[in-house]
Amino acid sequence: MSPIISVSNLSKTYASGFQALKGINLDIRRGEIFALLGPNGAGKTTLISIICGIVNPSGGTVTADGHDIVTDYRAARSKIGLVPQELTADGFATVWATVSFSRGLFGKPANPAHIEKVLKDLSLWDKKDSKVMTLSGGMKRRVLIAKALSHEPEILFLDEPTAGVDVELRRDMWLLVRALRATGVTVILTTHYIDEAEEMADRVGVISNGEIILVEEKAELMRKLGKKQLTLQLQNPLTAIPAPLAAHRLELSADGGELVYTYDTQGERTGITALLQDLSDAGIRFRDLRTSQSSLEDIFVKLVSERP
Incomplete structure (x- = not known):
């Protein structure tokens, strides 16, 4: 089976001259949970931002489910959901409106049944009419995940999804990710909580100084190293x-x-x-x-x- 994400010789150099990515080659398999690990400044967020169409690459190519992220960006972007590190949402909108609007941004027709399912899966249903600004930090994090799932993506990026949240939400997140994988969604996870990767991932990739230094099946990595x-x-x-x-x-x-x-x-x-x-x-x-x-x-x- 062809990879759902294929990264070939990807590089990124910023105007300051800083080289964030150096010839990245990476294939992510359809339906897997892939953990991308690396220290601060290693290039994790830059790599994800390029794949998701937020940052322009300096060189190389990326395809998402066969669609080039530059020449066929609309089709590529429609396959991807992103949960960013930062909490970004209109604080004055309700949870229902925020998630529904995100679906509309991808040109998807209204689907109240899907939005209801997403909110219920994330324990947000009783907050559907609440304004985002009134929610706790953990609940706002759940809203970000609901937004990312609103258009039914086949690929989900979770960039430090449980940073600063309580243990209960972390456990709920793990259950949700496993449930998504069971439906065929490919999940790419970056985290500073190594136990999270150990608990969740099928494969592990390690990035350091803008280079992928290892990609391995988690079980095989632990057996070998x-x-x-x-x-x-x-x-x-x-x-x-x-x-x-x-x-x-x-x-x-x-x-x-x-x-x-x-x-x-x-x-x-x-x-x-x-x-x-x-x-x-x-x-x-x-x-x-x-x-x-x-x-x-x-x-x-x-x-x-x-x-x-």
Whole structure:
């Protein structure tokens, strides 16, 4: 299946000379949840703004569902919904009017049933006659999402959608995104909450200094780049790691009560077996053990910190 978004050699240099994007190549699959991660200033918002037709590229091409965003911009833009970082809405209009107007901007005929469904899905139905200015920050965020969904887009961009909102809204957002994906909508998510990407994404892309440095299936990324730790709680504390165990790259806790063995997630089962055998041969007994694995946040921080 052809990608629903295809970015080829995309670049953006601003009038100041700052090069925000440097030859970006990226394909986003139809129906996936794609998390785009990167530090502040990495180029995430610039990339999204170009795809959505808000910022003009300096070079390269982008297509949305086969439509070039420059030469066929109306068709391309009609496929896309955008939830921006900033809260932008007419504060004096009602929720119903705001969302309905957004649908009209795309030339879509009135569809009260669809608007009602969107508002109900976002727990906004009881606020439909309220002016936007009277809503809480979390409710205003929901209105932005409703506006983005008003014209029934096949692609939805969520640019830091849960920044500054409460835990309940974050959880509601996750449920909504999964429901949208189930209907075939492709979702592209940028977030500073790495746990959000870990919870939601099918694939992860990392951008740094205007360049895509990695695109990978989330599960495969964590398998390849993640680390696991085996922690052994000893029956009797040690003052130092015995020489026969030196080859296992163990760490001893400050109180001498725990041994920590770090290994990559691609294997080393034989290493664990050998470790346990060597512990037994050395007469070291343990009363409990536990394992832990690197989070996506650990991997992200490592990837970005290694870039020049």
